[in-house]
Each structure stands twice: as C-alpha cells, then as structure tokens.
Amino acid sequence: MNAAATLPPFSAVIVAAGKGLRAGQPLPKQFAVWRGKPVLRHSAEALAGAGAARIVVAIPEGADAAAQAALTGIDGLTLVTGGATRQESVRLALEALEAEPRPLVLIHDAARPDLPGDVIARLLAALSAYPGAIPVLPVVDSMIRADGDLMAGNARREELRRVQTPQAFRYADILAAHRSWQGASDAGDDAQVLRAAGHSVSLVDGDERLKKLTFAEDFMADTPSPLAIRVGTGFDVHRLADGEELWLCGVKIEHTQGLAGHSDADVGLHAVVDAILGACAKGDIGDHFPPTDPQWKGAASSAFVEHAVKLATEAGYAIGNVDLTLICEAPKIKPHREAMRVRLAELLGVECDQVSVKATTTERLGFAGRGEGIAAQAAATLVRKG
Known part of the structure; x- marks a missing residue:
C-alpha cells in the first residue's frame, strides 16, 4: 500500500522567497543544485510523494522562470510572490490555498531539502490532538546566554529544543492566526504565530536529515569526494x-x-x-x-x-x-x-x-x-x- 494513502488529507506551503545570500551560490540557494537537483525540487517532490493535494510555493519577485524550471513536471503546484518577510510570504501562500482548502497544512522551508516521510507522518498524526505540531531535536551541547562577546550566564539545555520544518497545522487555525497577528511581521516561525493566537503546539521527533542549507560549506559538502x-x-x-x-x-x-x-x-x-x-x-x-x-x-x-x-x-x-x-x-x-x-x-x-x-x-x-x-x-x- 502507498504510505501516502494512510495519511489524512493535507496541503503544503514551501517558503522559497528568500535571497539565500550566505550560501555563496550564483543564484538564490533554493534554486541552486544540491545532490543533482535544485534545492526547491527536493522538498516539492517529497511533499507531493507524501500525498499533498496542493502545494503553494512562495518565491521571490521576478523568479517565476527559475521556479518553473526547478519544479517542471510536478503536479498540483501554485506559485505566489512572497512578501518582505518570511511571515508575510507564509500568509500569502496560505491565502492562496483558501479557494480549495484541506483540513491540514504543512509549512516547510525550501532550504531543508532532505525531508523524511516519517517526519511528515508524525506531524500529521499529532494534529489529531493539537492544532499545531513541530519537529524538534534535543540540544546536546552545554548552553549559555551571551552578552555580546561575553558569557552572561547559563541556559538550561533541558528546556531547549532545536526547531525544524515542516511545521504542521490545522489550516483554519493557522490562517486565522496569521491574519490576527498584531505588530511587525517578524515571527521566527509559524509555531510562534499560532501560540500568539492562544493555541498549543505539540512537539514531535525531528530528524538530523532536515539540516538547513545555510552556508557555502553546506553545498561544498555535497560535492563528491575522491573515491577512497x-x-x-x-x-x-x-x-x-x-x-x-x-x-x-x-x-x-x-x-x-x-x-x-x-x-x-x-x-x-x-x-x-x-x-x-x-x-x-x-x-x-x-x-x-x-x-x-x-x-x-x-x-x-x-x-x-x-x-x-x-x-x-x-x-x-x-x-x-x-x-x-x-x-x-x-x-x-x-x-x-x-x-x-x-x-x-x-x-x-x-x-x-x-x-x-x-x-x-x-x-x-x-x-x-x-x-x-x-x-x-x-x-x-x-x-x-x-
């Protein structure tokens, strides 16, 4: 049986509207090649393969041709021009889903191209009890608080988690939360937007494979080393x-x-x-x-x-x-x-x-x-x- 057939109906948003300047690529990192494909395509294929009914991709202004080239052949995609911040880009993408909404939605950063199917399954399962769920990993190193270049005090790593995407939500709740946001649209992620609207967010196990591509070294590591x-x-x-x-x-x-x-x-x-x-x-x-x-x-x-x-x-x-x-x-x-x-x-x-x-x-x-x-x-x- 196809694993996607066992998952509840869901749509997806891929946030790919950033400039990706730190990655040192000749074009925004979401369109750069990683493991033989554009970074963006990896996420789109994973979400489509998991059964996403619709996928809305938020892209930079003027990047339609690059996005279409990266995503050619993948069905059920809609491109929207993103906003000035990540939060604005997500809201615009969520609103593009409103005409044909599914009960659940995954919001994923294109810069995390290695998306395991079992993480998707854990997130969607958690939405049966909570309006939101995010994948997290434990912090294994000792943590401190910093005051500029000086150590300011200890931080309790037992209370800290590394947050990844995709983040999963009941569609109606996350759309309403974005629309009701007050002040500057500078939330670090969508879980913060949902919590600000008074909702609970469940934590599920993430995966080290969901590493975010950020620096030039992340792409260099993808270059095959000489055979041993x-x-x-x-x-x-x-x-x-x-x-x-x-x-x-x-x-x-x-x-x-x-x-x-x-x-x-x-x-x-x-x-x-x-x-x-x-x-x-x-x-x-x-x-x-x-x-x-x-x-x-x-x-x-x-x-x-x-x-x-x-x-x-x-x-x-x-x-x-x-x-x-x-x-x-x-x-x-x-x-x-x-x-x-x-x-x-x-x-x-x-x-x-x-x-x-x-x-x-x-x-x-x-x-x-x-x-x-x-x-x-x-x-x-x-x-x-x-």
Missing part, C-alpha cells in the same frame, strides 16, 4: 618470435623465443601499467608511450610502470595491490614467480605481499595454446592518500 579506493584492469598480448629476449615482469627469462614489440614487449608489465592508468583514469599505455615514437624502441618497460605510478601519486593515490595473471604454455612461470613479484614490487614501490603473480594455460586452445604468444591480464587497486 579505485580499481583498474589491464590486458596485453605479444607474439613470441625467434631472436628476441624474453622479459616478463622485469625479469629476463632464458627461453627459445622472446616477445616481439616496439619496446622490450614485457607483456606482464604492460598489463600492470594499463591497470594502474585505468584506475586513475589516465588513458592507456599507448597514449603515453605510442609505438610510433622511435624513442621507445627497445625501451625497458620498467620506465612505463614508474610513469604510471607517478601519475597515480600525483592524483593523490597510492598502490594498494596488483594481481597479475600470465597466460602461456611455455615457458613455465612458477620457477620465476617469486623473482617477478620482488621486481614488480620494487617498481611499484610497495611491499612484496601487495603483489600477486599467477600463471595459467588455455589448454592448448588459441594463439597462447599454440605457443604463438603470451597474454597477461592485471588488476590494480589504488588507495586515496590522506
């Missing part, structure tokens, strides 16, 4: 030929044939290089050491490995481990495997237990099975430093 671990793979093939030296993993092996290629054709090291380059998204071995470049003719592949490690280091990563498999019928790899591990670890700048060298055959199938060449496949992990 990255993985790359590499694969290479070289043919066996008469008159060539056979180098595998930086170790020269006596054999009737060697591997042919532009460099020393060390198929194992080439696979490792591609795995490292792949893990740090730096292309492939051909991008850095093209076979058409004469300077790499006969070059030792150890230089390629050292270059790949340097690129990974510059990207902020260290080698985690390398796992290499050589695929051939001959020569036998096992007698040389430990020497290969030691040399590969030396080139990578890691301990030997971070390097694995294995070998297999293709059961005499394919070019490797016919002894025409050697293939290698490698996997490398990079670990973010710091």
Whole structure:
C-alpha cells in the first residue's frame, strides 16, 4: 500500500522567497543544485510523494522562470510572490490555498531539502490532538546566554529544543492566526504565530536529515569526494618470435623465443601499467608511450610502470595491490614467480605481499595454446592518500 494513502488529507506551503545570500551560490540557494537537483525540487517532490493535494510555493519577485524550471513536471503546484518577510510570504501562500482548502497544512522551508516521510507522518498524526505540531531535536551541547562577546550566564539545555520544518497545522487555525497577528511581521516561525493566537503546539521527533542549507560549506559538502579506493584492469598480448629476449615482469627469462614489440614487449608489465592508468583514469599505455615514437624502441618497460605510478601519486593515490595473471604454455612461470613479484614490487614501490603473480594455460586452445604468444591480464587497486 502507498504510505501516502494512510495519511489524512493535507496541503503544503514551501517558503522559497528568500535571497539565500550566505550560501555563496550564483543564484538564490533554493534554486541552486544540491545532490543533482535544485534545492526547491527536493522538498516539492517529497511533499507531493507524501500525498499533498496542493502545494503553494512562495518565491521571490521576478523568479517565476527559475521556479518553473526547478519544479517542471510536478503536479498540483501554485506559485505566489512572497512578501518582505518570511511571515508575510507564509500568509500569502496560505491565502492562496483558501479557494480549495484541506483540513491540514504543512509549512516547510525550501532550504531543508532532505525531508523524511516519517517526519511528515508524525506531524500529521499529532494534529489529531493539537492544532499545531513541530519537529524538534534535543540540544546536546552545554548552553549559555551571551552578552555580546561575553558569557552572561547559563541556559538550561533541558528546556531547549532545536526547531525544524515542516511545521504542521490545522489550516483554519493557522490562517486565522496569521491574519490576527498584531505588530511587525517578524515571527521566527509559524509555531510562534499560532501560540500568539492562544493555541498549543505539540512537539514531535525531528530528524538530523532536515539540516538547513545555510552556508557555502553546506553545498561544498555535497560535492563528491575522491573515491577512497579505485580499481583498474589491464590486458596485453605479444607474439613470441625467434631472436628476441624474453622479459616478463622485469625479469629476463632464458627461453627459445622472446616477445616481439616496439619496446622490450614485457607483456606482464604492460598489463600492470594499463591497470594502474585505468584506475586513475589516465588513458592507456599507448597514449603515453605510442609505438610510433622511435624513442621507445627497445625501451625497458620498467620506465612505463614508474610513469604510471607517478601519475597515480600525483592524483593523490597510492598502490594498494596488483594481481597479475600470465597466460602461456611455455615457458613455465612458477620457477620465476617469486623473482617477478620482488621486481614488480620494487617498481611499484610497495611491499612484496601487495603483489600477486599467477600463471595459467588455455589448454592448448588459441594463439597462447599454440605457443604463438603470451597474454597477461592485471588488476590494480589504488588507495586515496590522506
């Protein structure tokens, strides 16, 4: 069953009429992108998904195009131009609901985009006994009263709560409370407006996810940090030929044939290089050491490995481990495997237990099975430093 179907009928107001100057964004923060969407859209989608029959959004003067772009595709929305204060914006939005009122209304700040459905459910449930309800969190730090830059005295944190939105009300009561407000329209929130009209406000459990986006750092925290671990793979093939030296993993092996290629054709090291380059998204071995470049003719592949490690280091990563498999019928790899591990670890700048060298055959199938060449496949992990 849809969870929204179990909630009583309600409408919603989203307050998005502020300038959001402290957030350091190139446009008001409610229209800035957060987690891939405009901040305002997160709240509108959450309220619509919870079953809000109508949603009125109070926006800054002249921001219709930005609001419509942020909210495109969401049904049941009405835009109103907000007032000079938050309180005035809410009153204007509540009055826009009067033509088709629902018994209950949620009033939510757009700057709190991560809106859990269970908070909505708790708020609406509380309205069966009270005309208003707000989500709150306990104060866990010691509290004081301040006199400018000086400590003026203690404050009892047991009596204090952190107040969030949305705040929930019986529609008729909150509309009447706003209309009957006396004096400057500078109430901090709508619960204060309701209490000033003589009504009780219930407290329900809030949620840390309802954090208000206020400063530039709140948007920077949304920027994905570099992955802690990255993985790359590499694969290479070289043919066996008469008159060539056979180098595998930086170790020269006596054999009737060697591997042919532009460099020393060390198929194992080439696979490792591609795995490292792949893990740090730096292309492939051909991008850095093209076979058409004469300077790499006969070059030792150890230089390629050292270059790949340097690129990974510059990207902020260290080698985690390398796992290499050589695929051939001959020569036998096992007698040389430990020497290969030691040399590969030396080139990578890691301990030997971070390097694995294995070998297999293709059961005499394919070019490797016919002894025409050697293939290698490698996997490398990079670990973010710091």
